[in-house]
Amino acid sequence: MERVLQLEQLPVDILIQIFNYLDQPSRLQVCLVSKFMLKTCICIMCNNLYPYSSYMSGLNLSFDQADHIDVCCNTTLSLRTLWIENVESISPTFLNQIVRDVAELGLSKCSKETIRSVSVTLAQYKQRSKLEQIDIYDCYMSDQMVRQMVISTPMLKRFNYYRSGFLSDSSIFAIVEHCQLIESLIMTLPRHIVQANTVTFAALEVLAQLPGLKIFVCRGQVRIATKQNEEWMYKHCSSLIHCDLSFDT
Incomplete structure (x- = not known):
């Protein structure tokens, strides 16, 4: 200095x-x-x-209040990590310039419009996708939105979904179908919600077929929240090292 x-x-x-x-x-x-x-x-x-x-390897687009991003850079950035927080909308052109090579993507407190824009952009790079990790915090996502995102991420290894809505069996089925390399799947309920009934034993059966699943956390789901189901997962999923099907407190 x-x-x-x-x-x-x-x-x-x-x-x-x-x-x-x-x-x-x-x-x-x-x-x-x-x-x-x-x-x-x-x-x-x-x-x-x-x-x-x-030599930029990461970009953090984080705002104290919800904002709109309508900018364009003159070149495509080869980023490894991208974090988007409190964004109401984002320019598709800008996304095209920053998403192509991303390996770790984080979304926090973003609108449905922003999430859809990200999913559409990811779909354009499906054949060369390098995305290995998706972190979702405090964003509302339906099963359909999750499916739209994961069908474009065949290399995905970690999907962490925190306090962002009620996912059901169909989301898990989509992840298993399109992300065979998945190693960690974490799903928690929205804030102030203690329990839900949207995930069933059928989801556990398809998850057990994943060859590399190491971590599965799905808390607060009354249909599967038993020690017996946790034991069943350890028994039928040989790669699993941590399973938590308990209730959120």
Whole structure:
């Protein structure tokens, strides 16, 4: 930080020349501390042989209040992780530029419109999907919306669904059908809901057929919430190491 402050004291024309010889972290610091230089710095960074976007591995789009994202970047970002929180709507064009190579996707407090836009974009990259993990927090998703999302993620290994709605057997059937590599499936009930009856033993039977399932958590479902069913899962699913079918408290 001290070096950046010293650079700021130089005349702008000299500073611009020096900027070309700085490493990427130093350039970023100049952008952050100098409003006067910000536009010039960004233009230089984006036109470099190795632009800043070339080594971005993650993007967090998180807002304190629900917001709409209608932006477009000039290049496709090869991201590994993407977190979207409190978003009412998001530009399909922007999604196309950031979703293609994502391996870990998180959605929190997002609208149905945002979730549908994400699912539609994922469908475009189904044949080359790299998505291994989906985390859903406090978003309403119906069985149909879950199915629409997972049919485009054949490489999915972890599906974590927290406080986001009542999923039923059909969601589990869709995950088993389209995500044969699944290792972890976690489903909890919406906030302030203690129990539901939307998952049955039929779901356990199809889950037991998964060759790599290691973790299954489905709490608060009265039709399966017994120790006997947990024991049955351990017995019939050889890869399983943790099963929790208890009630939420």
